[in-house]
Amino acid sequence: MVTKTREDLPPVTEETVLNEANACLTDRPLDTKPLAEERAFAFWQKDVPEGYWRLDGPALKVRIAEARAKLGTRCVVLGHHYQREDIIQFADYKGDSFNLARWAAERPEAEFIVFCGVHFMAESAAILSQPHQKVVLPNMSAGCSMADMADPEDAYACWDELQEAGIRKVVPVTYMNSAAALKAFCGRNGGIVCTSSNAPKVYDWAFERGGKVLFFPDQHLGRNTGVKKGIGLDEMAVWDYTLPYGSLGGNTLEQLERAKVILWKGHCSVHSRFSVSQIEKARREHPGVQVIVHPECLMEVVQAADMDGSTEFISKTITNAPPGSIWAVGTEINLVSRLARENPDKTVFCLDPVVCPCATMFRIHPAYLAWALDELAAGRIVNRVVVDAETARYARIALERMLAVR
Secondary structure (H helix, E strand, O other), rough: OOOOHHHHOOOOOHHHHEEEEEHHOOOOOOOOHHHHHHHHOOOOOOOHHHHHHHHHHHHHHHHHHHHHHHHHHEEEEEEOOOOHHHHHOOOOOEHHHHHHHHHHHOOOOOEEEEEEEHHHHHHHHHHHOOOOEEEOOOOOOOOOOHHHOOOOOHHHHHHHHHHHOOOOOOOEEEEOOOOOHHHHHHHHHEEEOOOOHHHHHHHHHHHOOOEEEEEEHHHHHHHHHHHHHHOOHEEEEEEOOOOOOHHHHHHHHHHHOOOEEEEEEOOOOOOHOHHHHHHHHHHHOOOEEEEEEOOOOOOOHHHHHHHHHHHHHHHHHHHOOOOOOEEEOOOHHHHHHHHHHHHOOEEEOOOOOOHHHHHHHHHHHHHHHHHHHHHHHOOOOOOOEOOOHHHHHHHHHHHHHHHHOO
């Protein structure tokens, strides 16, 4: 068995993600290219046998089908909404991070959970799953640049500074898009995990227990949620984790004392690309268009849109919309393209015509999935995602609090 943890991975920087995104094409054909032709997205999987690198889409489908037949009900494949179409076709269940986390917690039947998503999602599944279950991530380099903006050591340093400055009754809240160690930090300190689905209710939960929220790692989701809850911008502070210890994250003591929400200075590179000018252009060119965006977008984008919500919310809203309706969508292109194909009676398009897929989500190639499944069928486990017992214990506390918030 090959066991790997987050610490085994080279860091995924924002620059890495942006460079990869700039290299990809949004109009690429749905047919699977051999992995050898996508080496820009093939980081750190040198243990994959060379034979997998040349397999095309039809050959990979056969390999995956044969492995699934051998494994039967012992194995389940989960797929996040942002996965490419040539991966999502193999998913037994697809959804956003919230629903896939809930699936891992509520369905203990499968021995193997193959998670087609990114590393923090697989970590959460490993924490919430039963002891007999094993979680596999087909490509261990599928990380999240936003999650990497909130290093747990920086979070502890921030916490210590706040305590030393006399800032009390702070409840830490971390977005699901974060490392298990940061979730554990929240669990240890009376905090909770949230998703874009339940962030407003998590704010209610937190304010029932303290006077301030320390929100990791996406400042935009944290800010947009605060605005929804009636919190003024003058009651929110941004903690710049890049500044040295003792600088109060670039804030004055008065700003932190006044703040109800302290936002970590992180963001999603994909959702930060959407702009008000794109919305204005969509409205000019498509009379009657409805604009729906993800709350990881900038505040002015969310406010200019007609509605905002999680990937699950976006998907259900468009699916249930009347025929003939027109939708401009501000989220990852794989989901937008899928919604357009699944709703031919509507017009569905991405706000940003050149936005690329989430580069790290894109690293889950069918060749990696075939390799992982072949190994499981042969009685070997590769790329198992594990979380040490101490971290898992406290992260589970924060995650179970999240699952309890309805």
